[in-house]
Amino acid sequence: MNAPALQTPARRLKTDVAIIGGGIVGASAALALRQLGHRVVLLERDLCGSRSSGVNYGGVRRQGRLPVQLPLAQRAHPIWARLPELIGTDGEYRRSGHFKIARSESDMAALEAYADLSRDFDLGLQLLSADQVRAQCGPWLGGAAVGGSLCPEDGQANPRLVSPAFARAAARAGAQVLERHAVHEVVHDGALFHLRAGDGLQVQAPVLLNCAGAWAGALAAQFGEPVPLVSNHPAMAVTEPLPAFLPWSLGVEGGGIYCRQVPSGQLVLGGGQAEPVSADALHTRVAAPTLGTLMQQAIDLLPELRHAQLIRTWSGTEGNLPDRQPVLGPSATTPGLFHGFGFCGAGFQIGPAVGEVLAELVHSGRSSTPIEAFAITRFPSPAAVQTPLPGAHR
Incomplete structure (x- = not known):
């Protein structure tokens, strides 16, 4: 990513929403949250859009999705048509x-x-x-x-252009987008999430979005919601x-x-x-x-x-995930925690809609798009344990 997304943060940040993961889901959620007036800190271990969001095939398709995903796909469809005004590039979308x-x-x-x-x-x-x-x-x-x-x-579109552009647009809208800031630890004290990331950075927020892609299962498991990811x-x-x-x-x-x-x-x-x-x-x-x-x-x-x-x-x-469906929605164990991960290689097209849904959940507690089929409660959830995140998040 290029400036203005890269910043040198203070060692302590307080924000409304912290997001782990700078792929197309996390970045589009950051942009949508800023449009709703929320303060946002997005933490990305590497470069935004450098993982599956930026190296996928680039298909922007609705055909072939299971019916439970089609409301999300239909919501995303017009977003792709207005990429230039939304993120400053068409991303070679056609x-x-x-x-x-x-x-x-x-x-x-x-x-x-x-x-x-x-x-x-x-x-x-x-x-x-x-x-x-x-x-x-x-x-x-x-x-x-x-x-x-x-x-x-x-x-189709070029994921190497689209995914980082969402993060840059979020930064221009006022989100603090911090690349090369791996999250080492997340703890919830009953009211706030406390994140330790990067070189001694500490972030406090009442809301946390788990958009860490293939590494999101570790965070979900920490809060008593393991999934077979x-x-x-x-x-x-x-x-x-x-x-x-x-x-x-x-x-x-x-x-x-x-x-x-x-x-x-x-x-x-x-x-x-x-x-x-x-x-x-x-x-x-x-x-x-x-x-x-x-x-x-x-x-x-x-x-x-x-x-x-x-x-x-x-x-x-x-x-x-074994049912080929993502996890999308609120945590069942921890107030203020929301999940958006596990897209099984088919998250590029629906990613911008998922970001909007996560922003709606934070802002109003509900989504205008049906997401019940993606609840994390479809997997067994033993009691939560508060432990540092494993090596996948270091």
Whole structure:
């Protein structure tokens, strides 16, 4: 991040809301809270947007989400359209369309069922037959497709631009955004949270937002709300520039490869089997066998990639929960604590809406968007213990 977000803080800060985690959720919450008049201190261990929020695929899609997530996705949809006025950049966001390929008749039946299931949310889905796919796509798509589902207003953006821009916008709005300030300890005295971070910095606040991504489970567990959060890292790659041939952001029914072509001609690819990794592993890389599998899947789907050169690969650390749903909402054990984590690799599009929801919960105690399905109480919660955060937060 660039100035004005970076600051040299006093050794003691008192604020209305402290936020742990400077990804797209924490940063957008900081911005929304400032717009509501709350004082905010955001603490980020590294650089804002440098973890999963900044290294993800960049898909901005609603199609394919479970119905309980669609209210959040619909709330986020217009936010993306006004990024320039909100955060000062369009983040290379464009509504290119998101096309989900069916590779079998059962896949196509699943896409048809989803179109019926999501009809009340007005996603504008268009079901395409094999002939329609060939007519629209020409030779670039391999013979695996028997049809598909197009969501014309879904799209893509550059996460390396969008996520840090939310933090900069929050700083311009008056939030104290402190990068390279790892949180070492959090204690609640019944009224205030006391955070020790960075080089002796102490922060006091009556409200704390847990937006620490794959590392958020440690904080939740400290306050008696353990969750089965596991970490893994996806395989990501980008090709050399190629002639334009892929008009949509592309996914596959049932999972697997996903890809998009940016205006420079490069293809951004992701997918394959995400590899498990310890959250303590701050640096990740794509293993060679995983990369080979990814590229074989990509070539099977897009023969145009047969002779393409990869110029960069990367990964990140994602937090996943077994039901593939995030934790979003108030703590059940500790007044003033709110959680927003566990987005299972699908938090980029809904992130700005999640930030607004967290700000609403702080400001008024309720959200205008239904979030009951994401309550942390769906997991067992033994009694809280007040202990320093483990190594993942150091």
